[in-house]
Amino acid sequence: MTKPLLTIGIPTYKRPECLGPLLAEIMPACEARGIEVLVSSNSQDAATKQILAKFAEYRYFQGVINQENLGFDGNILALLKKAQGSFLWLLSDDDVLDISRLDALLNLITAQPEVGLFYLNYKYLDGQGYPAIRGQELKYSLNSQQKYLDTILHKGTLISTNIVNLNYYRAITINPDCLGEGWIHLHIFLNLANYLASQGVKNITVTDILVQQQTGKAHHTMPEFADLFITKFLLTLERSTHDNLDLEKFKENFFKLNIKARLFCLGEGLDYASFCRVFRLVLRHFPLSPLDKVHFFLANIGLRGLVHLMSLFGRRQQAG
Structure with missing residues (x-):
């Protein structure tokens, strides 16, 4: 040919x-x-x-x-x-x-x-x-x-x-x-x-x-999504050359396009320790407004944190 x-x-x-x-x-x-x-x-x-x-x-x-x-x-x-x-x-x-x-x-x-x-x-x-x-x-x-x-x-x-x-x-x-x-x-x-x-x-x-x-959500469970679009995305950025890139602006644009829509369901399917690790990455690297942070906390952390504390309390009582 x-x-x-x-x-x-x-x-x-x-x-x-x-x-x-x-x-x-x-x-x-x-x-x-x-x-x-x-x-x-x-x-x-x-x-x-x-x-x-x-x-x-x-x-x-x-x-x-x-x-x-x-x-x-x-x-x-x-x-x-x-x-x-x-x-x-x-x-x-x-x-x-x-x-x-x-x-x-x-x-x-x-x-x-x-x-x-x-x-x-x-x-x-x-x-x-x-x-x-x-x-x-x-x-x-x-x-x-x-x-x-x-x-x-x-x-x-x-x-x-x-x-x-x-x-x-x-x-x-x-x-x-x-x-x-x-x-x-x-x-x-x-x-x-x-x-x-x-x-x-x-x-x-x-x-x-x-x-x-x-749509990007079609093929990823929430743990897979968090791993790919947050953890691995950030690792790739860290290991790549981006001399002329406005890194914060790029992450902001990427966040709005690929992450924000699923942000408030981030806790689905993640164990508590994994969720906390991903949550810290999100707070450190992506631009959440004060309102987003409150919404995110109530949707993901409030109930999960309460359940986690109750679980720890129950285990301590059993140990006693």
């Missing part, structure tokens, strides 16, 4: 019920436009193998079944390594893209080949589909790395909103200490933004909606 301009990279793990419909939707349109679709599976389950075999007839399809589970981060790195396009669009296997805008997207990338990162606007899946603007040129802005860091990066933590120029990606170094936390894409974007700033390279923000995302 001719070398593609764009690769759509899809990491997957035991979700054939999502992967199959996604590929059925996008593969004919991508094949007709010379867009490579690269699937990297961390599972060798029969259903996923069957789906990959079904689409193997397409010239611009590549399905890879990893011999071991690389984890989310390893799977992202595998896609970045194996993509044959000049640009890689990361796409979650349960998200939906607007295939009617693929021509406009390819035209934009072709016209702006020196751009480092493309951020694509999104909305959450609501059953309403996309606005009727088929065939029109995409609305976009060309931004400095500083503006990207200040106003866009916190939204780019949703992987399906990002297209990476692989020529620039290959110039950065990955900190191995960031592997395994589930935020390797954030680590990459921080490092990449620093490198692009040093080279005077700009990014593009596409304001038209091209992606519909599943």
Whole structure:
């Protein structure tokens, strides 16, 4: 096949019920436009193998079944390594893209080949589909790395909103200490933004909606959510280079987008010691207003603390 301009990279793990419909939707349109679709599976389950075999007839399809589970981060790195396009669009296997805008997207990338990162606007899946603007040129802005860091990066933590120029990606170094936390894409974007700033390279923000995302709460229990979006997120920030990042502003934006809506249910499913540890992290690193703190205390700590104290009192009486 001719070398593609764009690769759509899809990491997957035991979700054939999502992967199959996604590929059925996008593969004919991508094949007709010379867009490579690269699937990297961390599972060798029969259903996923069957789906990959079904689409193997397409010239611009590549399905890879990893011999071991690389984890989310390893799977992202595998896609970045194996993509044959000049640009890689990361796409979650349960998200939906607007295939009617693929021509406009390819035209934009072709016209702006020196751009480092493309951020694509999104909305959450609501059953309403996309606005009727088929065939029109995409609305976009060309931004400095500083503006990207200040106003866009916190939204780019949703992987399906990002297209990476692989020529620039290959110039950065990955900190191995960031592997395994589930935020390797954030680590990459921080490092990449620093490198692009040093080279005077700009990014593009596409304001038209091209992606519909599943809501973030769909796949995480509360303990998993707290571990990923608070503990591991903060560890990744700590281990990444962010010389030009307004760290407090970034955490504030990330908090509003990804954490605040679930904040008042944080105690669900966490034992008391784990909850207290996470609570201290939230207070130390994220911007809670005085009203938020009161609400948070009443919703999570008041009753839990009373139950915990009663439990301790009961144990002391038994010991006596």
